[in-house]
Amino acid sequence: MDTMRDRFAPLVTRLLDEDPRVVAVLAEIGADGFAEARRRHPDRVVNVGIREQLLVGAAAGMALTGLRPVVHTFASFLVERPFEQVKLDLGHQDAGAVLVSAAASFDWPAGGYTHMAPGDVALLDTLDGWTVHVPGHPDEAETLLRHAVAAGDDKVYVRLSLQSNARGLPVDGERLRTVREGRAGVVVAVGPMLDAVLDATEGLDLTVLYAATVRPFDAAGLRRATESAGTDVVLVEPYLAGTSTAAANDALADVPHRVLGLGVGRAELRRYGRIDEHVRAHSLDARSLRERIGAFVGAVPAGV
Incomplete structure (x- = not known):
C-alpha cells in the first residue's frame, strides 16, 4: 500500500491545476516529488x-496576498524549529496556511531525535485557532488535505x-466516528492508532470512537458516547501522551469522569531502532494497550 506522503505531491499537483490560489512552499524535503508541478506552475x-x-515566513507573506500556501517538511522542522514564525507570522498576523x-x-528513527516531533500537536495547542487533522490512512489524508486547502484562509x-x-474510513474533518459500541467506557483512537485499539479492545464492553481530526475537539461527540457507555475515557494518540486530556476533561466538566491519556512518552529513546520497536517501547502496541486500558476500566467482557 502506498503511504500518506506518497499521495501528497500528486494531490497537491492536482490542486495547483484546479485552484490558482494554491502555492506549494517547500524546504528541500520532498522537492523531487514536485518536479512536474514545478514544470506546469x-x-x-x-x-x-x-x-x-x-x-x-514566506508562506505567511503569500497568504497575506490572497494565496493559499501548502507548506511541507518534516514535523520537527515545520512546527518546532520555526515555532516563532508559526506563532507570529501566521498567528499574530491572522494569516492562513496549510502546514503538512x-x-x-518517530517515522524515521534513523534520522535521530532531531527528526522526531511527538510534541507537535501539543505545541500547536498553545496557539489559538488551529485545525489539526491526523489521518489514519492515505485515503483519509487525501480527503482531509482537500478539506484543508478549501478551508478559506484558516490555519490548518x-x-x-x-x-x-x-x-x-469516511471522515468529514469535524466529528468523532463511532466504530464500536459498548457500555463500560469509551476509548478514543486517533489516526493510525485505530487498528491497534480495535485489536486491544476486542471482546471488551467498550465504545471505540475514531478521531482523524483532533482540533477543534468534538466535545459534543464525546459527551454523546458517554451517555450510554459511561464516563471512563481513554485517549490513545500517536503523539505525546496526554495531549488531548484537557479537551476531554473540558467536554465532561459537569459530570464525574475519569480520563486516561496514552501516547508517546516523554523519555528520549536513544536506541533509534525501527518504527515497530518504538511503538512497543511506548506501549502503544495492541497487547500493551489491552493491559493498560483493561486495568483502567476493569476489563469488562462484552455482554456481561
Missing part, C-alpha cells in the same frame, strides 16, 4: 532551501505518517 512551487523559518508534516513522532495542520490503519 513554476511561479507557484517555491523551494526556499533548508531555511525553515523562511519557509513559514511528515515523519510524525495535517499530520502525515508512515503508520496506517488497514483501511480508510
Whole structure:
C-alpha cells in the first residue's frame, strides 16, 4: 500500500491545476516529488532551501496576498524549529496556511531525535485557532488535505505518517466516528492508532470512537458516547501522551469522569531502532494497550 506522503505531491499537483490560489512552499524535503508541478506552475512551487523559518515566513507573506500556501517538511522542522514564525507570522498576523508534516513522532528513527516531533500537536495547542487533522490512512489524508486547502484562509495542520490503519474510513474533518459500541467506557483512537485499539479492545464492553481530526475537539461527540457507555475515557494518540486530556476533561466538566491519556512518552529513546520497536517501547502496541486500558476500566467482557 502506498503511504500518506506518497499521495501528497500528486494531490497537491492536482490542486495547483484546479485552484490558482494554491502555492506549494517547500524546504528541500520532498522537492523531487514536485518536479512536474514545478514544470506546469513554476511561479507557484517555491523551494526556499533548508531555511525553515523562511519557509513559514514566506508562506505567511503569500497568504497575506490572497494565496493559499501548502507548506511541507518534516514535523520537527515545520512546527518546532520555526515555532516563532508559526506563532507570529501566521498567528499574530491572522494569516492562513496549510502546514503538512511528515515523519510524525518517530517515522524515521534513523534520522535521530532531531527528526522526531511527538510534541507537535501539543505545541500547536498553545496557539489559538488551529485545525489539526491526523489521518489514519492515505485515503483519509487525501480527503482531509482537500478539506484543508478549501478551508478559506484558516490555519490548518495535517499530520502525515508512515503508520496506517488497514483501511480508510469516511471522515468529514469535524466529528468523532463511532466504530464500536459498548457500555463500560469509551476509548478514543486517533489516526493510525485505530487498528491497534480495535485489536486491544476486542471482546471488551467498550465504545471505540475514531478521531482523524483532533482540533477543534468534538466535545459534543464525546459527551454523546458517554451517555450510554459511561464516563471512563481513554485517549490513545500517536503523539505525546496526554495531549488531548484537557479537551476531554473540558467536554465532561459537569459530570464525574475519569480520563486516561496514552501516547508517546516523554523519555528520549536513544536506541533509534525501527518504527515497530518504538511503538512497543511506548506501549502503544495492541497487547500493551489491552493491559493498560483493561486495568483502567476493569476489563469488562462484552455482554456481561
